[in-house]
Amino acid sequence: MVVSGPSGVGKSSVIDSVIERTGSRFSVSATTRQMRDGEIDGEDYHFVGEARFEELVAGGEFLEWAEYGGNRYGTLRTEVLACLNRGQHVILDIENDGAHQVKTTFPAAVLVFIVPPSLGELERRLRSRGDTSEADIAKRLAVVEEQIRDAESFYDHLVVNSQLDNAISRVVLILQEPIPTGSGIDALPEGGGTETRSNSP
Numbered sequence: 001m002v003v004s005g006p007s008g009v010g011k012s013s014v015i016d017s018v019i020e021r022t023g024s025r026f027s028v029s030a031t032t033r034q035m036r037d038g039e040i041d042g043e044d045y046h047f048v049g050e051a052r053f054e055e056l057v058a059g060g061e062f063l064e065w066a067e068y069g070g071n072r073y074g075t076l077r078t079e080v081l082a083c084l085n086r087g088q089h090v091i092l093d094i095e096n097d098g099a100h101q102v103k104t105t106f107p108a109a110v111l112v113f114i115v116p117p118s119l120g121e122l123e124r125r126l127r128s129r130g131d132t133s134e135a136d137i138a139k140r141l142a143v144v145e146e147q148i149r150d151a152e153s154f155y156d157h158l159v160v161n162s163q164l165d166n167a168i169s170r171v172v173l174i175l176q177e178p179i180p181t182g183s184g185i186d187a188l189p190e191g192g193g194t195e196t197r198s199n200s201p
């Protein structure tokens with residue numbers, strides 16, 4: 001499952017609770033951005049330098065990668081394939097470009113976009129976090145409408161986060177929906193990573 005949404009929408013809270021309730025795994029991405037206070041290397045992200053990120057790209061280690069806000073972010077094949085091979089759901093917190101790439105590689109991936117109740121409410125939440133400058137808030141809000149338009153045309157589900165508990169329950173239900181047969185889960189790509197796929201139970 002891919003979960004996307006604008007910053008400040010409460011995506012991390014939704015993902016953390018869904019993981020807790022369903023025993024799914026979080027796919028820890030690699031990124032070139034600086035670690036923020038409170039973040040843990042290997043848990044929130046694998047924090048890497050530009051050169052290492054370039055090596056991972058060249059080595060075909062990413063299922064997808066994209067540039068966002070001047071930094072690069074990528075989903076490691078090993079993070080995802082190891083879970084799928086164990087029959088476990090895996091949740092990716094990635095932006096829209098990456099979601100498009102994942103859906104192309106894994107047509108069975110379910111794409112969920114978390115929508116704020118309104119742009120005004122999103123602005124209020126971003127400001128109340130206190131860790132985002134006014135310039136950054138303006139930059140982030142400028143792309144939100146575009147992200148939502150893209151999500152409406154491409155994502156499988158849009159979930160409005162006006163009540164956190166309701167949003168979490170909705171995503172849990174979506175995750176528990178059976179994967180339709182012939183939807184592409186058989187087309188798990190091999191190679192690039194160290195994992196191979198087995199269909200045995």
Ligand code: 5GP
Pocket residue numbers: 004005007029030033064065066068073074075076093094095097098099
């Ligand atoms: P932040 O820097 O605030 O943690 O994340 C910025 C954006 O990058 C968020 O929208 C997040 O979903 C996205 N992101 C995080 N990891 C990845 C990844 O591996 N691939 C892509 N495409 N986007 C990611």
